[in-house]
Amino acid sequence: MRVLLVExxxxxxxxxxxxxxxxxxxxxTVGDGEDAWFRGDTEDYGAVILDLGxxxxxxxxxxxxxxxxxxxxxxxVLTARGSWAERVDGIDTGADDYLPKPFRMEELVARLRSIIxxxxxxxxxxxxxxxxxxxxxxxxxxxxxxxxxxxxxxxxLVAHLLRSRGRVVSQQELNENVYGHDEEHDxxxxxxxxxxxxxxxxxxxxxxxxxxxxxxxEIST
Amino acid sequence: MRVLLVExxxxxxxxxxxxxxxxxxxxxTVGDGEDAWFRGDTEDYGAVILDLGxxxxxxxxxxxxxxxxxxxxxxxVLTARGSWAERVDGIDTGADDYLPKPFRMEELVARLRSIIxxxxxxxxxxxxxxxxxxxxxxxxxxxxxxxxxxxxxxxxLVAHLLRSRGRVVSQQELNENVYGHDEEHDxxxxxxxxxxxxxxxxxxxxxxxxxxxxxxxEIST
DNA sequence: TGCCTCATGTCAGCAAGTTGTCAGGTTGGG
DNA sequence: CCCAACCTGACAACTTGCTGACATGAGGCA
Numbered sequence: 431m432r433v434l435l436v437e438x439x440x441x442x443x444x445x446x447x448x449x450x451x452x453x454x455x456x457x458x459t460v461g462d463g464e465d466a467w468f469r470g471d472t473e474d475y476g477a478v479i480l481d482l483g484x485x486x487x488x489x490x491x492x493x494x495x496x497x498x499x500x501x502x503x504x505x506x507v508l509t510a511r512g513s514w515a516e517r518v519d520g521i522d523t524g525a526d527d528y529l530p531k532p533f534r535m536e537e538l539v540a541r542l543r544s545i546i547x548x549x550x551x552x553x554x555x556x557x558x559x560x561x562x563x564x565x566x567x568x569x570x571x572x573x574x575x576x577x578x579x580x581x582x583x584x585x586x587l588v589a590h591l592l593r594s595r596g597r598v599v600s601q602q603e604l605n606e607n608v609y610g611h612d613e614e615h616d617x618x619x620x621x622x623x624x625x626x627x628x629x630x631x632x633x634x635x636x637x638x639x640x641x642x643x644x645x646x647x648e649i650s651t
Numbered sequence: 652m653r654v655l656l657v658e659x660x661x662x663x664x665x666x667x668x669x670x671x672x673x674x675x676x677x678x679x680t681v682g683d684g685e686d687a688w689f690r691g692d693t694e695d696y697g698a699v700i701l702d703l704g705x706x707x708x709x710x711x712x713x714x715x716x717x718x719x720x721x722x723x724x725x726x727x728v729l730t731a732r733g734s735w736a737e738r739v740d741g742i743d744t745g746a747d748d749y750l751p752k753p754f755r756m757e758e759l760v761a762r763l764r765s766i767i768x769x770x771x772x773x774x775x776x777x778x779x780x781x782x783x784x785x786x787x788x789x790x791x792x793x794x795x796x797x798x799x800x801x802x803x804x805x806x807x808l809v810a811h812l813l814r815s816r817g818r819v820v821s822q823q824e825l826n827e828n829v830y831g832h833d834e835e836h837d838x839x840x841x842x843x844x845x846x847x848x849x850x851x852x853x854x855x856x857x858x859x860x861x862x863x864x865x866x867x868x869e870i871s872t
Numbered sequence: 873t874g875c876c877t878c879a880t881g882t883c884a885g886c887a888a889g890t891t892g893t894c895a896g897g898t899t900g901g902g
Numbered sequence: 903c904c905c906a907a908c909c910t911g912a913c914a915a916c917t918t919g920c921t922g923a924c925a926t927g928a929g930g931c932a
Binding site: 618621622624625628629638640641 | 906907908909910911
């Protein structure tokens with residue numbers, strides 16, 4: 431899952447980024463409001479962590495413009511100025527949750543997971559489709575109840591496809607969510623990765639939509 | 652467990668620090684109110700021991716600002732000026748407990764343990780998973796009822812993993828909780844430590860999740 | 873003081889797991 | 903029937919984690 435982190439304080443940004451990556455997310459960081467707006471407007475993120483005190487454009491303004499443009503990704507708002515009014519403002523503007531600084535990393539991760547879940551309409555940190563179940567807390571995937579050992583990249587792939595189940599996910603989107611940034615595209619690494627996952631979870635779990643991408647159908651077998 | 656100690660008297664600070672470390676905590680000490688505020692605001696501690704008579708900013712003011720910012724770690728307040736009014740003040744401000752100087756080290760440790768437990772919502776200081784049991788009060792680990800001698804670092808490692816059982820804990824998080832601060836990462840000290848613990852508790856107690864971290868599964872064998 | 877023990881970090885080498893690349897095969901839509 | 907898209911197996915390069923051996927330093931004790 432790709433997450434956009436908008437935070438101008440280098441140190442905090444790197445702390446958060448590390449914590450999120452340790453939790454299996456792919457993090458992209460930007461440091462000012464205009465960058466943030468542009469990225470959030472043109473790229474596709476599973477969630478955004480948005481600091482309010484930003485150079486160039488205020489966080490709330492950024493959020494407002496995203497929402498005005500129909501961008502619907504869940505947004506977790508951070509602020510050092512922990513006032514109630516601001517909190518209400520933030521939620522009115524379209525923030526999904528609000529976390530006053532400073533906070534504990536575990537709490538950030540928990541809230542992030544929660545808004546991602548909520549935005550996908552799930553209730554628990556365990557997702558199941560057909561015979562496949564994924565536990566995000568344990569970073570564990572099971573097939574008919576049997577635990578399957580997945581590597582880091584394999585896990586990210588499965589996790590993203592499961593979060594997006596019932597929808598066709600383009601190769602590009604997968605690349606962005608599994609690896610950090612894409613760039614080089616004369617490689618079939620992703621196809622190989624898909625192959626390896628299929629070998630472990632069964633050939634028919636991930637369907638190929640030739641020309642469009644891949645999907646895990648909502649109701650499988 | 653990381654503890655922040657705020658105390659301007661060098662001698663007392665070092666005494667307390669020693670006592671706490673002997674009890675298995677990782678202690679960081681600061682000597683004035685502004686440092687204290689900053690640290691407590693930006694870092695993540697399991698508890699704080701806060702002296703009230705401080706240079707630069709009064710202890711109560713520090714506490715007030717932490718709480719205003721939503722910091723929720725348990726705080727044990729120390730004061731030499733053992734007045735009732737101050738005590739009430741302290742507890743109103745958000746202190747979890749109050750200890751008038753002078754005090755016996757045992758009492759300090761006991762109270763600290765108590766507020767940490769309370770804040771975590773645990774009723775007992777004993778945790779058990781499978782054949783392993785850990786008593787935080789006695790700092791004792793048993794395997795199938797047999798006491799196992801662990802060094803300080805080994806103990807911290809086991810304690811943190813047990814507190815986080817059922818969840819994958821990244822190397823980074825372990826480093827922070829076992830050693831004070833992380834930073835240097837050209838060392839395999841943590842891996843060696845894991846190895847030594849495994850030699851004592853059995854190879855399969857701690858599972859390695861290659862690329863993710865380590866975990867003690869909730870239901871073990 | 874000088875010797876011992878214990879805790880802990882460092883290092884090098886090994887074993888195993890992971891991942892990208894490539895070459896050649898397969899497939900399905902136009 | 904053709905071709906781009908996709909799959910597959912093999913392989914090599916690289917990472918990651920484990921282990922034993924050793925160095926160091928603190929502290930206890932004779």
